Amino acid sequence: MTSSLLLASRREATRSALPERQLRRYHPDVQGKVRALAMQHTRVADLATSFPALLFALAVPRAGLDPAAALACVIEGRSLVDAAAAASIPLWLRKLPPETFTRPITPLPDDDLFRRQIANHLPPSPRLAPIWLRSVATIAEVAHGPAAIWMARELVRAPPRVDPARLRLVGLWVWFSAQPATLGHALIDRRWTPGMQFSSALAATDAWRTMIALHVSLGSQPIADMWLQPGRVDGYDFIPLNSTADIAEEAEAMQNCLRTYGHNLAHDRSRLWSVRQSGRRVATLRVAARFEGPLPGIAELAGIRNTEMPREVWWAARQWLHTHDLLRMEIQHRGWGTAPLDRPTWRAIWRPYWLARRQIPEWLPLAPSHKALNAL
Template identity: 65%
Template structure:
């Protein structure tokens, strides 16, 4: 037994130990497949150290991908860049640890600008890596490359603020933010920009989905039955808020939450009115039934910014209400969730997205769906 043989044996033992440690860093579900692939050739096994993502992609290929050509590149000793290209795998994934891969690696952005910038936002923690890769992949697919870079940064910056369950909504909002000729873009009051923080993005996206809900609940036509008649009493004008545009104008002027009442109005739960004097908006009035009373009542009467309305406005509103034959008003409430959404508004809103992405996702169906809307 020679010294050289002992040294070689020692080096091989160390090399095997290092490989086994790296192998254990892969997800337990796929560890067997990775090990089996690595055992086919020493150069494939070397990928565990030099390019963990490539080894994983060869062992756990995504659907419809044949890894044969990429495997041949590795075994033939070609460059890692060439092997990655054969595997249709971005080279920037080389820097991610084995822990990042918890399923087949989907198509990812690989433009020159993206490659340069994504390197600034890699997760430092291996524990964060799988979530980071998943959200970058999802946002790249659902929105666009700039949004994928943005979410990569935000997840590293404030991991607790990034809720994967909200990424569909944020991605849709980010996508429509740069689609200026679409109906969806028209409904955005604050568009996505790369310098936004996650908290601001969530607020803006929630505001956008509220606008969407108002439109798809009420559609383009005015509300046919406002229960009451427009009129004047004691110098106050009672003006119906019977359309999406009228509700939005009132909400903006009075700084209140009227935009959230789309479903409420569609299910015949209440009606909204504006109280004005000489053209000036004084208060917003909501009429509905409450408790066991089957007749319409004043549910809310608020000044601008939800301030307390003066007594004389309450008196005038009650007097105006009593000028109607309340017994004849149909205030029958529809069971929640049974009023269909407006199909024309739904199709007009989402069609540009379906066409651009060349698919109609199951979570954003062609048939108007309250369940899908609420799940965003």
């Protein structure tokens, strides 16, 4: 009998130790709240072993969620299915370890197809789990369930070094990839597909952001003051690139980075020109007042893929530049960050998303700003 009592005592001690070991695995920033809730009842404490996500959600509820009903389900001994439903916590989170949870759990997809698919892409280690959940939740919130499955797969396949905050823009790019009747879609060069790797998606998203910045910096109207006049010298034509369409077309043809100059152009720091011969693009020319000097000069002159140009092209460009009365030319630069973004273009890009979501997120405001643009 003594032996039986000893074995029972050991089993009880082992059973009691399990929740405690699990509780120690929660992040130090939230462990106090989780532990305090677990002390209220043994059934609540048992969640640390049976359903770590649910215990966390009850201890650190998201804004607007009252955990009282779900907590009552647990204490009364009702099923985890009922308790999870009351807490609006997907059952597939049950498989994630305590280390996963560091901030309130936002709404997540939980349909049958999603549950079956996400089970194949759960994080392989507690170390990856927090960023995995945050990333999946961000993409699900900004885009949709299929994109969240893709994100989960890519994080497990080859965990990228990317700030989850940047994933909002990736989510927007994913969403607009399937919205062909929108300006946001028209600005995308390469669209999202579930089979693409995250590195390719990130490159495509960065290119999309560059196009967005170009359009909201310059707006839909051509640049009114190009400083100089079109002309022809020694058989070379100097054509102004004074609109977003012209700049994008030149960048595509010459395989250069002209799309990144929206901010620069809006602040009157330079002007862009296309150098052509018999209608063929020969070089791209950037005119600027260099080294804070008052007179415009040739800042850059390069061929396709930024190749160096022969002397005769440089000579023609210099001659064309000096056909203008540079002495009388006054270029007033704007202070960096003072050129306003184009409000109609900003709203035209994002309005379909606002309408579909029936809200205007704080991070994607109605009024454009350099802060909001830079944060994307």
